[in-house]
Amino acid sequence: MTDPTTPTPDGPAPPPAVQAEGVVKRFGPTLALDRVGITVEAGDSHALVGRNGAGKSTLVSVLTGLHVPDAGRVSFQGEPAPAAGDTAAWQSKVACVYQKSMVVPDLTVAENLFLNRLGSGRVRWSALRARARDLLAEYGVEVDPAARAGDLTVEQGQFVEIARALSFGARFIILDEPTAQLDAAGIDRLFTRLRDLQRQGVAFLFISHHLQEVYDLCSTVTVYRDARHVLTATVAELGKAELVEAMTGEAASHTAAWHATSAARDTAGRQGAEAGPEPEAVLRADGLGLEGAFDPVDFAVRPGEVLGLAGATASGATALGETLVGLRRATAGRTLVAGRPVRPGSVPHALGAGIGYVPEDRHRQGLVLGRSVAENATLSVTDQLGPYGTVLPSRTREFARRMISSLDIKTSGPGQPVSDLSGGNQQKVVIARALARDPRVLVAIRPTAGVDVKSKDSLLGVVRSVAERGDAAVIVSDELDDLRVCDRVIALFHGRVIAEFDSGWTDRDLVSAMEGLPSGGDKGAEE
Numbered sequence: 001m002t003d004p005t006t007p008t009p010d011g012p013a014p015p016p017a018v019q020a021e022g023v024v025k026r027f028g029p030t031l032a033l034d035r036v037g038i039t040v041e042a043g044d045s046h047a048l049v050g051r052n053g054a055g056k057s058t059l060v061s062v063l064t065g066l067h068v069p070d071a072g073r074v075s076f077q078g079e080p081a082p083a084a085g086d087t088a089a090w091q092s093k094v095a096c097v098y099q100k101s102m103v104v105p106d107l108t109v110a111e112n113l114f115l116n117r118l119g120s121g122r123v124r125w126s127a128l129r130a131r132a133r134d135l136l137a138e139y140g141v142e143v144d145p146a147a148r149a150g151d152l153t154v155e156q157g158q159f160v161e162i163a164r165a166l167s168f169g170a171r172f173i174i175l176d177e178p179t180a181q182l183d184a185a186g187i188d189r190l191f192t193r194l195r196d197l198q199r200q201g202v203a204f205l206f207i208s209h210h211l212q213e214v215y216d217l218c219s220t221v222t223v224y225r226d227a228r229h230v231l232t233a234t235v236a237e238l239g240k241a242e243l244v245e246a247m248t249g250e251a252a253s254h255t256a257a258w259h260a261t262s263a264a265r266d267t268a269g270r271q272g273a274e275a276g277p278e279p280e281a282v283l284r285a286d287g288l289g290l291e292g293a294f295d296p297v298d299f300a301v302r303p304g305e306v307l308g309l310a311g312a313t314a315s316g317a318t319a320l321g322e323t324l325v326g327l328r329r330a331t332a333g334r335t336l337v338a339g340r341p342v343r344p345g346s347v348p349h350a351l352g353a354g355i356g357y358v359p360e361d362r363h364r365q366g367l368v369l370g371r372s373v374a375e376n377a378t379l380s381v382t383d384q385l386g387p388y389g390t391v392l393p394s395r396t397r398e399f400a401r402r403m404i405s406s407l408d409i410k411t412s413g414p415g416q417p418v419s420d421l422s423g424g425n426q427q428k429v430v431i432a433r434a435l436a437r438d439p440r441v442l443v444a445i446r447p448t449a450g451v452d453v454k455s456k457d458s459l460l461g462v463v464r465s466v467a468e469r470g471d472a473a474v475i476v477s478d479e480l481d482d483l484r485v486c487d488r489v490i491a492l493f494h495g496r497v498i499a500e501f502d503s504g505w506t507d508r509d510l511v512s513a514m515e516g517l518p519s520g521g522d523k524g525a526e527e
């Protein structure tokens with residue numbers, strides 16, 4: 001098949017899949033897009049990158065018809081964008097696939113595919129399923145049309161959404177952090193499918209904080225910074241340092257920010273030496289198990305230590321983290337903080353015992369979206385904000401201001417509703433809230449999901465500093481950058497500990513362990 005972006009003997013190159021020019025979008029006093037543009041050629045895979053709050057999601061809303069820009073023009077394949085509110089027309093031009101599938105969970109795959117297209121007459125379900133099967137087969141998606149959409153994996157849900165978009169006639173698809181919930185094999189399959197579709201002339205706009213993915217998948221990259229367009233370049237001609245420089249506006253520093261340092265390990269060691277015998281573990285899992293999720297496991301996290309629990313989606317690592325914080329009730333063993341057992345299955349008790357928690361799903365578990373940054377950041381410490389149970393607004397604001405500056409939260413101020421913040425900045429508010437109580441041990445599940453490269457370093461630095469003041473932290477993640485700050489990493493696979501590493505592991509060894517190949521571990525699987 002010929003590359004649709006190059007002129008063929010039959011005629012000139014096709015018009016761009018999408019072209020935006022001079023787009024301005026304001027939210028009250030916030031200028032979210034300042035005369036920006038982007039051109040995605042037919043059949044291209046084009047990355048859009050930028051720090052949290054740079055304006056990426058706002059552009060997506062403009063390109064999908066959800067927001068009307070205050071100024072500027074958008075065209076698809078050379079024709080002006082549909083009128084605001086003409087949903088059917090927008091659907092025939094563009095679709096956005098998010099990290100979590102937007103399909104309706106209680107409907108079948110077939111119903112989701114033909115949602116809003118069923119017409120007014122009687123629906124013949126057998127015919128509908130047959131049409132769905134044909135459509136899925138056409139795009140190579142192996143999913144049962146009769147399956148309940150809510151039972152699909154994230155990957156299947158995304159494929160169904162892509163097939164749905166293409167069946168509306170869209171030849172331009174936006175992928176907003178599509179890999180955030182996929183493991184390595186899932187990412188490979190997604191990228192293979194996207195490359196196939198590109199060869200058929202479908203264009204993609206790919207938004208990701210994982211710059212390596214940009215290099216793996218995309219041929220063009222556009223950078224936005226502080227609501228402005230900074231650069232558009234051919235990926236192959238742009239070095240990573242230059243890309244990061246364009247995103248941050250600063251020369252890239254060569255010091256990789258937070259690694260488990262010998263200094264950190266010394267802190268743990270020195271505290272042990274001064275106290276004579278081995279210091280009491282801040283957190284201990286004692287035969288802790290959850291049937292169906294992970295086998296009983298023993299570990300101790302010492303003062304000054306950051307422990308990593310590594311594992312892919314179904315490894316049991318997340319379930320273990322959620323059990324430590326009381327979100328799930330263990331079916332075996334117990335959790336102890338400073339030698340004292342924590343009541344199983346009780347988040348308030350875990351909090352009271354000194355466990356701070358950064359959840360994976362910040363929308364469901366993390367934030368009250370309608371409330372302000374200050375209120376969210378202080379939800380867990382209202383008892384410390386005024387005398388006799390009162391909450392002094394001045395103290396709340398002061399507390400929030402400190403958090404905003406130490407975590408570099410991009411907001412117009414402590415009073416701004418959290419719903420108005422960009423995704424990455426919302427994650428920082430969740431972390432601020434977990435830190436507010438000065439936890440003895442911070443348990444963070446994929447703490448940097450959706451966070452930009454620069455903020456990632458400072459966030460991990462904050463987690464590290466909890467350990468450095470003599471407390472401890474546990475990071476549950478499959479992100480190598482998150483795990484690099486750990487002094488020790490336990491890898492799980494299919495609910496079992498498969499390997500354990502001291503810091504200094506190689507990427508290859510840890511990735512192999514997370515994929516079930518224990519070869520490189522310092523210690524073999526525990527039987």
Ligand SMILES: Nc1ncnc2c1ncn2[C@@H]1O[C@H](COP(=O)(O)OP(=O)(O)OP(=O)(O)O)[C@@H](O)[C@H]1O
Pocket residue numbers: 027028030031032050051052053054055056057058059410411419420421422423424425450452
């Ligand atoms: N509905 C809204 N009301 C007020 N301000 C908003 C709203 N949506 C976005 N903003 C602001 O617009 C700016 C751009 O936000 P946007 O969500 O587009 O950033 P982003 O680049 O997608 O960031 P992230 O990587 O964190 O997702 C931010 O300052 C944000 O606070």
